Amino acid sequence: MNALNSSAETLQTHVPVAKVWVAxxxxxQQFHVDVLFESGMTVLDAIQKSGIDALTTLPEPLNVGIFGVKVNDLNQVLNVGDRVEIYRALTINPKDIRRKRAKANPSSKYCRSNRFKQLN
Structure with missing residues (x-):
């Protein structure tokens, strides 16, 4: 009888749990919180259950996606294993970053690149 009870206990501890992640x-700081999945769970439900809003200030309005695909409706139903991503506005324009990088490492007809300098 004890062998049956102990094997039942080990089976219960290794049962996979359905989750979704909120990032x-x-x-x-970066946040990556797993939330227990419930049937019919929406994007907004997952964000609220993750508790991220208590840890940091979330941007308004919420721009979210599931695995990098933008979602316009916060009431979209999730599937098991989905990752909800909360997006924020960029702090620096990507064009400005490229301009700074090009200015620091010039490469043109009259100016040799840093790669040429390293080879010689």
């Missing part, structure tokens, strides 16, 4: 990256 958000603020300027200072």
């Amino acid at each position: 958000y990256a603020s300027e200072q």
Whole structure:
């Protein structure tokens, strides 16, 4: 009888649990929280159950996606294993970053690149 009870206990501890993940990256910190999945769970439900809004200030309005695909409706139903991503506005324009990088490492007809300098 004891052998049956112990095997039943080990089976219960290794049962896979259905989850969804909620991810958000603020300027200072990244958050990746798993939430137990419930049938009919929406994007907004997952964000609220994750508790990320208590840990940091979320942007308004919420721009979210599931695995990198933008979602316009916060009431969209999730599937098991989905990752909800909360997006924030860019702090620096990507064009400005490229301009700074090009200025620091010039490569043109009259100016040799840093790669040429390293080879010689």
